[in-house]
Amino acid sequence: MVAARPARPRAPRWRLESMADRRLGRLAIRIAALVLFIGIWQAAGDDSINLLFPTFTRTVSVWWDLVESGVLPITLLITNQTLFVGFLIVLVLGIPIGIFTARIKLMDKIVSPYLTFLVAIPMIAIIPVIQALLGLTFAARVTVVVLFAIPYVVINTAVAVRRVDPVLTEMAFSFGASRLMTLRDVVLPAAVPGMMAGIRIALGQALIGMVVAELTIVGAGIGSLIADLQGRFRVAPVLAVACSIVIEGIILMSLVEWIERRLGRWSKQ
């Protein structure tokens, strides 16, 4: 005879699930996942021929060779100049354009459709045009970075400025604040979180632009390093270079996210 079991009040919880609630448990899970990931990479790799996917250990040792010889640091530095200058231009041009777009109706009507369009299309398609105009130069690579990133800063700044509570600006006006003062002391601080979100997305796009520019408008940076290694059919160093760029990207994105959180707290005060 089978006794009717009382229905359990809750579905049984996994023992493992409760691990995710503790700090130490989370750390253990993350380490286990990392070990598993590296283990799979190691097992999937094959070092017998240069042309095959390399193992983890070989990639790391090749990476160390590139770092020690100074090739990777120098090329990365050169490549990052493009990113730095390009992103600076994006900020200096993008934020004011965004503010104007939000505050001037006619500007909004004219500029906004182009921006939505620029976000939707694959910007890489116009690189041959940039190359024909500017040649294989630093300026051409910077232009690519700017074109990849600037729409996101402009759009997000415009949206953030437009969303500022009208009660705030009206109050400022009624206390006799000028347009400029309202913009500086009321609108901009309130718009900072939205602007930072745009800057974070734009950084991600600028990083893509940097890599695309390096690979298509080849200069002295990682583009030429990769082209050289590709020509000699060395997969492991190319993978090592690619991983370095990806890790650099992750670090930069985390940095911007951290700034975003800090500024978000400041903006709320």
Next chain:
Amino acid sequence: MTLSLGLGTRKYGPFLLSLVVLAAIWEIVGRTANILTLPPLSSVLVAFGKLWSSGAVTAPLFDSTMALLTGLAISLTLGSAIGIGMGMSRVIDVAIGPYVKAGLSAPLIAFVPVFLMIFGIGSETRIATVVAFSIFIVATNAATAMRTIDDRLLEMGRSFGASRWAIFRDIRLPAGAPYFVAGLRLGVARGVKGLINGEVLIAIIGLGGLVKKYGTVFSMDQLYAVILLIVLYASVAVGGVTLLSNLLVKDKANTA
């Protein structure tokens, strides 16, 4: 009718006017200045017409679309599976969440040279690029879709003795549908970019290959025509999936 037309011109009037002005400037400068890099708009349009009618773009267009669809299919199945796992289990979320988040924002395009060396200049490289561009946004949205569910609904399902599978199918999936659809839309938008990026970097196949082909020989009117084609292609893909997602979500809202 007249009212909506009037509103339309008021809303889009300045933009359309600026478009006409830009086109006119392009045509005039292209004709008078006679710069190699800026052929007049009319000759670009003629080149586009010739390219289209000659059938030179039919094969690359088909080829690219097949690669895009294959890559998207992989991204949608694998990405949804990863995202559903992350949304249902805290352990999976803690274990692979950081990788998904990193993959969402890191410049994965840097891996294209690696794909190129391992997979060769065939379709696999493009497909891998499409997957790398789109899988993480699909996974993130699928995870959000699983998490947005109202706890009271889950509790009710459990108290009525619904199995895990029944709860998943009848409660979690319908509730998360808008996020899945958003994931699909963003996945397609990113996937198209991945496709063209991959093709331009591979430089031989598909629409991106045409860019390289005309770009290297400075055949500018044809180059602009191909760029125009790519822009149209991306717009149609993104616009189509946006339309589809609007229909899907509205449908769900009606039946719910």
